[in-house]
Amino acid sequence: MAGRTPRRSGQRANSELLTRDLIVTTALRLVDADGMDSLTMRALADALNVYPTAVYWHVGSKSNLIGLVAERVFDELTLPDDNQLSWDEWLGEVVRQWRVVMHRHPNVAVMSAAKLLTTTAALPFIERVVAVLQRAGLSGQQLADVYNAVLGFAFGWVSTELSEEPSDADDTWPAEFEEALTGLSNVAYPALTRNMPDLINRTLLLRWSSGRDRPLDSGFDLALTSLLDGLRRATRSRQGTS
Amino acid sequence: MAGRTPRRSGQRANSELLTRDLIVTTALRLVDADGMDSLTMRALADALNVYPTAVYWHVGSKSNLIGLVAERVFDELTLPDDNQLSWDEWLGEVVRQWRVVMHRHPNVAVMSAAKLLTTTAALPFIERVVAVLQRAGLSGQQLADVYNAVLGFAFGWVSTELSEEPSDADDTWPAEFEEALTGLSNVAYPALTRNMPDLINRTLLLRWSSGRDRPLDSGFDLALTSLLDGLRRATRSRQGTS
DNA sequence: ACCTGAACACCGTTCAAGT
């Protein structure tokens, strides 16, 4: 097909030169538009109007490129001021911010929870989180536990909310799944059938739409406030332990 | 190479016949052994000593096969008795069980949070969860919110814990990352450097080992108990509020 | 019904060569 082959002349089509930055920007655009699977080195090269190997020269490998895309999304985070807020309020705002950004880039969100990120680009972010926890009087193992509890929740919960729908193209599975759920026997599934109106396509394992189309706002709010409430009590009762 | 081509005779090598069940079992074995990426229809066919198209006849497509593998892992869950336990205690046990099973199949865990699961196989599990919440006096939107809060935490947090390390083969990034973290300036990163011994390779974004090798037990425990504690208070204070 | 065998349209990545 036309468009597969880059320009034949020595220079690129547009006046911009091929840079690492432009590559990452274009990659993020592809991922946002059509999902992580649609990010191929060849499609990316096509979009940039160069040969795939030109992309390799700038980013090394696909997995490295994916890391760069994740960093780019990280940079969209703007952290709240850490005065005027208690540590749990501040962390709550950070997690909310995280969710907002991830809803802008759901395909990156899903990937971020799946792949271990080892990037120094997140260090300024982490410094602020640790500083807030330290100022709250936490230290040692307890500081690490609160950190993991909250960030694990933020990354994981939002990623689960945004998990991607199967793309079997022509498929009829949403209709079939809905039919199966509405047609459930109320003797075999008494609790489920009774509460189905509040659950169907609104809860995990009972939905066919991703949180991209149907955000689980109230469930997220409840989870976040409950977690922080519980953490506040847990840290208050045995402050400074170990 | 040898081994690529199935047997030439009419029948399979071993006496077992090729069934959907055997295919799923073999697929799970491949995924557990070498990760989700190593599950290719061709490698699977090789392991079963048939042509790839024979696998297609039984499972339809790769994405359908992945769903079947997820169901297989789901079946390993054994739910606790729901008498003798309060609803939050019971849910806590379920989430712990979930984590135990996912630690047995980390590659499936990561995939489960990334892909939207629409399977009727989980319905008996869901019925019990909803029944427990209902018996606790929850209903309507509040029931759905608690459900999403807890399951989203279970799926997401554990998936984040178990996220997979990059596999760039020969790579030296673990050592480089560790060096970057230990060599941090304590004027630029005062809180981070002060707490680094408790954080390095033990917390999200500051680790190069997956939770498969270094489980985040205490962080998980704190998060789970805090979440449930908070949920108990939140539901008690405004019971029945739709 | 169940499987073989060949083919199509893709992948990520490497290597040599150009400028």
Add this chain to the structure above:
DNA sequence: ACCTGAACACCGTTCAAGT
């Protein structure tokens, strides 16, 4: 330094044909 061009060893999936 930066990119072209060709090639290698793979993919998922479809289709026709065998038994």
